[in-house]
Amino acid sequence: GNSVTQMEGPVTLSEEAFLTINCTYTATGYPSLFWYVQYPGEGLQLLLKATKADDKGSNKGFEATYRKETTSFHLEKGSVQVSDSAVYFCALDSSASKIIFGSGTRLSIRP
Amino acid sequence: DAGVIQSPRHEVTEMGQEVTLRCKPISGHNSLFWYRQTMMRGLELLIYFNNNVPIDDSGMPEDRFSAKMPNASFSTLKIQPSEPRDSAVYFCASRTGYGYTFGSGTRLTVV
Numbered sequence: 001g002n003s004v005t006q007m008e009g010p011v012t013l014s015e016e017a018f019l020t021i022n023c024t025y026t027a028t029g030y031p032s033l034f035w036y037v038q039y040p041g042e043g044l045q046l047l048l049k050a051t052k053a054d055d056k057g058s059n060k061g062f063e064a065t066y067r068k069e070t071t072s073f074h075l076e077k078g079s080v081q082v083s084d085s086a087v088y089f090c091a092l093d094s095s096a097s098k099i100i101f102g103s104g105t106r107l108s109i110r111p
Numbered sequence: 112d113a114g115v116i117q118s119p120r121h122e123v124t125e126m127g128q129e130v131t132l133r134c135k136p137i138s139g140h141n142s143l144f145w146y147r148q149t150m151m152r153g154l155e156l157l158i159y160f161n162n163n164v165p166i167d168d169s170g171m172p173e174d175r176f177s178a179k180m181p182n183a184s185f186s187t188l189k190i191q192p193s194e195p196r197d198s199a200v201y202f203c204a205s206r207t208g209y210g211y212t213f214g215s216g217t218r219l220t221v222v
Contacts, residue, residue: 042215043202043214043215043216044213051209098156104153104154
């Protein structure tokens with residue numbers, strides 16, 4: 001069945017460090033891929049998405065490229081800020097019905 | 112666009128009491144999802160509806176849980192009787208096309 005595996009947290013970085021959160025998936029067909037972010041006390045918000053192979057999603061300085069050959073959708077940011085501290089969820093949608101979420105990665109940024 | 116609206120934001124109840132959580136999806140969104148989030152189990156899909164019809168309720172933990180969607184603009188999740196292990200944040204999300212929009216959640220505490 002469809003599944004998403006993302007790196008376990010917590011991830012702790014210093015401000016202005018480079019960020020990578022790994023995400024790989026298993027799916028039939030050609031799923032759409034997403035990153036959601038959850039700030040403390042809030043619901044999940046769509047951060048970025050990619051709907052086909054080699055697409056790059058980007059938003060707020062974050063990027064992720066849909067790599068079909070490696071079944072990956074790693075999240076990157078060149079210089080993180082304290083305000084990026086949150087939980088990040090990788091997700092896939094292969095059926096236009098329910099989305100499959102990863103387990104989430106907690107990110108903490110030190111000033 | 113007011114987003115997905117959930118009520119109440121916080122609920123504290125005694126074990127054995129009935130609890131009703133409410134959700135108003137975004138107008139025009141034809142799918143609605145109920146999730147539960149805890150530290151131990153992460154984000155769990157409980158049930159989802161397409162066009163007001165329940166499609167998959169395999170995630171509903173027990174018969175104590177029930178969900179209804181009487182029309183396109185309103186859904187409820189009911190727990191009767193409630194137990195301390197039901198304490199969690201419950202999220203509602205709606206979608207049309209790709210991606211979800213989440214509500215801010217209801218934090219339920221059963222004492």
